[in-house]
Amino acid sequence: MRKTRAVLVSAAVVLGATLTIGATPAHAETLAGVFREHSECERVGTRGTDQGWWDDYSCEWEGRYRYYFLYA
Template sequence: MTLSIGTAPAHAGTETLQGIYQQYNDCERVGGYGDDQGWWSGYRCEFKSQYYYYFLYA
C-alpha cells in the first residue's frame, strides 16, 4: 500500500496561458480585468526568468 500526502490546488490542470507581458503591472491589470469581466475566476502572474517575461495563467 502506498500513502501519498499532499494536495494540489483546486485549479490545478485547468489553467491556460492567457498572455505574456514584460511588466508585472500589465499582467496584473489584464488578469484583474478578465476576472472582473467573468472570463475566468482567478488568475496568477508567474515570472519566467529564462524568458524575462510574466506569464498570465487563468
C-alpha cells in the first residue's frame, strides 16, 4: 500500500509540473518587429492586422535600446 501511494503521489507531482511548465498565458504576445520610428511600427502593425497576420498589436518604446518593439 505504501509503495502504491508513493508511486501515485510521484505521478501526480510530475503530471502537475508538466502541465504548469507547458502552460502559456492566453495574453502572450510575440515579438513581430523592431523599428527606429514609431510611425513605421504603427504602419507595419496596421498592415499585419489588415492582412490577418494578427488580431491586435502594440508598439512599445524600449529606452535602453532606443527602438520601438512591435508585439502582436
